[in-house]
Amino acid sequence: MTAMNYYLVYISPNGSTGQVADVLAAQLEAGGASVDRLDLSGPADYDAFIEKLNSDPRACLLIGSPVYRDMAVPPVMAFIDALGSTESGWAVPFVTWGLACSGVALWQMGGALEAKGYRMAGAARVAALHSMTWPADDPVGEGHPDEADKQPVRDLADRLLADGRNGTFTALPLDTLDYQLDERAAEFKAKLDQPWMVIPKTVNAETCTQCGECEEACPMAAVSLDPYPVFSAACFDCFNCVRVCPEEAIEPRVPLAKIEEMIRGRVATINEQPLTEVY
Numbered sequence: 487m488t489a490m491n492y493y494l495v496y497i498s499p500n501g502s503t504g505q506v507a508d509v510l511a512a513q514l515e516a517g518g519a520s521v522d523r524l525d526l527s528g529p530a531d532y533d534a535f536i537e538k539l540n541s542d543p544r545a546c547l548l549i550g551s552p553v554y555r556d557m558a559v560p561p562v563m564a565f566i567d568a569l570g571s572t573e574s575g576w577a578v579p580f581v582t583w584g585l586a587c588s589g590v591a592l593w594q595m596g597g598a599l600e601a602k603g604y605r606m607a608g609a610a611r612v613a614a615l616h617s618m619t620w621p622a623d624d625p626v627g628e629g630h631p632d633e634a635d636k637q638p639v640r641d642l643a644d645r646l647l648a649d650g651r652n653g654t655f656t657a658l659p660l661d662t663l664d665y666q667l668d669e670r671a672a673e674f675k676a677k678l679d680q681p682w683m684v685i686p687k688t689v690n691a692e693t694c695t696q697c698g699e700c701e702e703a704c705p706m707a708a709v710s711l712d713p714y715p716v717f718s719a720a721c722f723d724c725f726n727c728v729r730v731c732p733e734e735a736i737e738p739r740v741p742l743a744k745i746e747e748m749i750r751g752r753v754a755t756i757n758e759q760p761l762t763e764v765y
Contacts, residue, residue: 490576490650492519493539496550497526497561499705499724502582502614502631503550509636510548510580513643519650526561527705540570546607546650547577549595552614556589556674560682560722561706566598576655577604578646579663580639584616585627585761586752590674592663600660607655608642609663613761619746620729626749635762642764662765670756684723686739689714694735700727 492514498504504525511521524535539545547569551562558581579595581588588611596606613635616626631639649655664671694714701709708720709727715736717727728736738745 489519490544490546490646490653490655491542492521492546492548492646492650493535493542494521494523494548494550495526495535495562495565496524497552497559497705498550498582499527499552499726500615500617502612502617503552503580505614505631506580506582506610506612506636506639507548507550509639510643513640514647517644517647519647526565536565536568536570539575540572543574544653545572545575546646546655547575547599547604548580549577549599550580550582551591551595552617553581553583553588553591554722554724555677555683556587556591557677558591558595559724562595563598566595566602569602569604572603575602575604576607578606578608578610578642580610580612582612582614582631584614584618584749585630585758586616586749587666587670587756587758590664590666590671590678593660593665593671594678596658596660596663605655606658606660607646607649608658609765610639610642611763612636612639616749617729618725618742619749621742622746626746626753630761638762638764658765682722684717684721687717687728688737688739690733690735690737693733694731695733697732699730699732700736703727703730 496503496507514521524530551558577599579592581591592609613630614627619625700715703726706720708718709715
């Protein structure tokens with residue numbers, strides 16, 4: 487049998503999903519595997535990447551998303567939607583989550599991949615810093631992903647290498663990723679068919695200096711200066727623009743303190759364990 491080729495796709499507005507992608511790529515390449523990589527926020531040739539992936543009968547797609555609002559983010563789901571159908575492809579969805587709840591993101595991604603014909607060779611959810619609590623002295627998930635989070639990811643990569651050398655994997659049932667309590671899962675799944683919610687933001691023209699840092703920090707090029715920042719429909723609410731603004735001129739309708747309060751309440755109430763798990 488011929489070994490598998492690995493394709494690594496992710497978006498990482500605040501760096502955590504990128505850290506997991508780095509671990510996967512390093513471990514696979516250290517084992518001699520070929521890894522083609524696509525950062526969905528970067529300038530790489532999206533269409534050429536998909537064309538190569540679609541035409542590879544020995545493809546294993548590793549695709550990562552941060553968990554926002556209990557779901558995978560829209561750019562990741564759009565990438566899966568853009569894939570062609572396959573009869574031989576394998577996939578490994580992975581998510582990073584900020585300890586409030588990992589939601590149904592893995593199940594959502596797995597279902598979309600299976601609808602394209604991909605079988606799942608594994609999956610992972612990895613603890614991370616919660617990107618919406620950066621102003622706090624003790625941000626939720628501070629220090630994650632740490633070495634204890636990264637080692638299971640390396641183990642997953644090693645398992646893929648060992649099985650992939652034979653040109654196949656053991657299929658992971660989608661139900662394995664449907665791990666939330668039934669009532670909670672039903673609540674989360676009901677959001678999948680609803681429009682993506684974005685917290686409205688206003689710009690204080692008196693303090694904004696039109697420096698452009700918000701525009702540079704946006705992973706989706708959803709911010710433009712006209713002459714003050716305006717936000718397009720591509721925004722999925724990573725809040726990078728709010729975080730980097732040196733003048734704090736971008737003001738979300740829901741105050742950051744209220745957002746942090748809700749996040750900490752979910753951490754205490756849901757208390758999802760283990761923090762990091764591979765499948």
